[in-house]
Amino acid sequence: xxxxxxxxxxxxxxxxxxxxxxxxxxxxxxxxxxxxxxxxxxxxxxxxxxxxxxxxxxxxxxxxxxxxxxxxxxxxxxxxxxxxxxxxxxxxxxxxxxxxxxxxxxxxxxxxxxxxxxxxxxxxxxxxxxxxxxxxxxxxxxxxxxxxxxxxxxxxxxxxxxxxxxxxxxxxxxxxxxxxxxxxxxxxxxxxxxxxxxxxxxxxxxxxxxxxxxxxxxxxxxxxxxxxxxxxxxxxxxxxxxxxx
Amino acid sequence: xxxxxxxxxxxxxxxxxxxxxxxxxxxxxxxxxxxxxxxxxxxxxxxxxxxxxxxxxxxxxxxxxxxxxxxxxxxxxxxxxxxxxxxxxxxxxxxxxxxxxxxxxxxxxxxxxxxxxxxxxxxxxxxxxxxxxxxxxxxxxxxxxxxxxxxxxxxxxxxxxxxxxxxxxxxxxxxxxxxxxxxxxxxxxxxxxxxxxxxxxxxxxxxxxxxxxxxxxxxxxxxxxxxxxxxxxx
Numbered sequence: 095x096x097x098x099x100x101x102x103x104x105x106x107x108x109x110x111x112x113x114x115x116x117x118x119x120x121x122x123x124x125x126x127x128x129x130x131x132x133x134x135x136x137x138x139x140x141x142x143x144x145x146x147x148x149x150x151x152x153x154x155x156x157x158x159x160x161x162x163x164x165x166x167x168x169x170x171x172x173x174x175x176x177x178x179x180x181x182x183x184x185x186x187x188x189x190x191x192x193x194x195x196x197x198x199x200x201x202x203x204x205x206x207x208x209x210x211x212x213x214x215x216x217x218x219x220x221x222x223x224x225x226x227x228x229x230x231x232x233x234x235x236x237x238x239x240x241x242x243x244x245x246x247x248x249x250x251x252x253x254x255x256x257x258x259x260x261x262x263x264x265x266x267x268x269x270x271x272x273x274x275x276x277x278x279x280x281x282x283x284x285x286x287x288x289x290x291x292x293x294x295x296x297x298x299x300x301x302x303x304x305x306x307x308x309x310x311x312x313x314x315x316x317x318x319x320x321x322x323x324x325x326x327x328x329x330x331x332x333x334x335x336x337x338x339x
Numbered sequence: 340x341x342x343x344x345x346x347x348x349x350x351x352x353x354x355x356x357x358x359x360x361x362x363x364x365x366x367x368x369x370x371x372x373x374x375x376x377x378x379x380x381x382x383x384x385x386x387x388x389x390x391x392x393x394x395x396x397x398x399x400x401x402x403x404x405x406x407x408x409x410x411x412x413x414x415x416x417x418x419x420x421x422x423x424x425x426x427x428x429x430x431x432x433x434x435x436x437x438x439x440x441x442x443x444x445x446x447x448x449x450x451x452x453x454x455x456x457x458x459x460x461x462x463x464x465x466x467x468x469x470x471x472x473x474x475x476x477x478x479x480x481x482x483x484x485x486x487x488x489x490x491x492x493x494x495x496x497x498x499x500x501x502x503x504x505x506x507x508x509x510x511x512x513x514x515x516x517x518x519x520x521x522x523x524x525x526x527x528x529x530x531x532x533x534x535x536x537x538x539x540x541x542x543x544x545x546x547x548x549x550x551x552x553x554x555x556x557x558x559x560x561x562x563x564x565x566x567x568x569x570x571x572x573x
Contacts, residue, residue: 146387152558218571288544
């Protein structure tokens, strides 16, 4: 390949010119290229990070009357907590949830006899079936998900519009419509993380909202009553609740 | 007689084909790659199914180390008037002016210090120490903001301050970024694409909450969290 045949024809000529072959050794070139490739492979990022967009409410004080009260039947409160080691690194993540409100006794204390809190886990799908907390969310958001799944089929078959791009944008717009359709029963998820909770759990919880097409969710501070319930569930007697707020 | 003639075989292998392949690979890597930005702490972000990509321009990355040190990195526009370097130079000037006004200090930076700052991707020191930090050599600067080597000084001071008439340093930085002459960055921040929080997945939530609370106080309540991609089965 890298030989240039400069030899003349050796038949009739009087002066018998020697066949010369210029052979270039490419080995050093390959060596150098390999080094450069190694350099680029080590110094670059191939995968671009993704982002999860969230919007929080403003910090401004809202008048009590103006606050949107979450309907009791729609509310699911998710509580995230973690054990931490002496370096402050979370070691084990916990997930608790309860539906509706915290039951109170007549004097306004938490009614521990009716503890609605349960322990759950964030689990991925197994053979396409939801498990753990995702199953609970999906059951609560069934009406929305059914419509979304129908739409998703149409989107996959490109029935929504003629071109690929239009198909995508119609899908996005309709999916948003369905997610915000107030005629459907949709849950409101309140995500509360303790100060020790791993950031990973918070992101997983927010991610579940996307996966399950839940449009109404909020991140809130953990309340005293929440921690009382959580401690009771963990079997730590009340009074040893960690300080908060 | 009897001598066996051993034929000498040349061991030369033609490397041309090999060279062709390596050059192709090299071209591929050069074209597809974006260089890793140097960051004071390496973090492993949590994963999500979200497929929205991090924007490449007009982005503020707030890096939170597992110990709660906060660093900021500013990426400018593709347009050269609003390039990263120009924006950072403008940023540091307005931040120092604001800091002097709020805290009654008298810090002034030289042109060399401003240009050093403009070339720095990620920063995280208190404004009072900024001048001294910029006078250090590259290596010393990196060591200074490395939380494992200098846990006391690394990071931008941040607290739960809610009084914007006396902003904390993180708030001064963020507000100065928002008010930069580049109109696009204001747009991306308003849409919630302009601010990305990057933190390790094993960071405890209280450290992230401080940053989120500060952003909320400044009415920058739309932002994004940097994540890695995963599928629904994970």
